[in-house]
Amino acid sequence: IFSPGFQVAPETKAVMKWLRSIPFVLSASLHGGELVVTYPYDYSRHPMEEKMFSPTPDEKMFKLLAKAYADAHPVISDRSEHRCGGNFVKRGGIINGAEWYSFTGGMADFNYLHTNCFEVTVEVGCEKFPLEEELFTIWHENRDALLNYMEMVHRGIKGIVSDKFGNPIKNARISVRGIQHDVTTGN
Secondary structure, eight states: OOOOOOOOOHHHHHHHHHHHOOOOEEEEEEEEEEEEESSSSSSSTTTTOOSOOOOOOHHHHHHHHHHHHHHHHTTTOOTTTTTGGGGGGGGGEEEEEEHOOSSSSSSHHHHHHHSSSSEEEEEEEESSSOOHHHHHHHHHHHHHHHHHGGGGGGGSSSOOOBTTTSOOOOOOOEEEEEEEEEEEOOO
């Protein structure tokens, strides 16, 4: 997912190591500059295409996760096209990342391809660098949406994969028929 010559920042390397050491299943990256929730893939399957829908095998789940956030956000769920983020109203406040704009090296793509963690990117407001006095409002606009999103960890299957003696099996591969993306068990 990284292009040749791409330099990974030390803090990004640390997060990547952390993600590989703990079996996270859900995360969100918070950004500023727009008001929308994006989901993988962020890098187009056809790099020459700037805005190309590039779904993962788990497209339905990612849309569900993104909608869980967007629907609980008071401004994203506002149907007015004349507001910050209004150009995403017809899409329900969500979009496939590469369909919006394609870029390489995103953590959401890394998480999906190299860990069990499903990540969306939340653009929390149209100001790239909001003023200090705006932060309280931004927090309150996003608080319930974040909580709603975190509750999504309870979706899907969960349990312990064990051998015939009841011992947990580390790194057991779990496949779901019809989805070409396996996950593995943790410790």
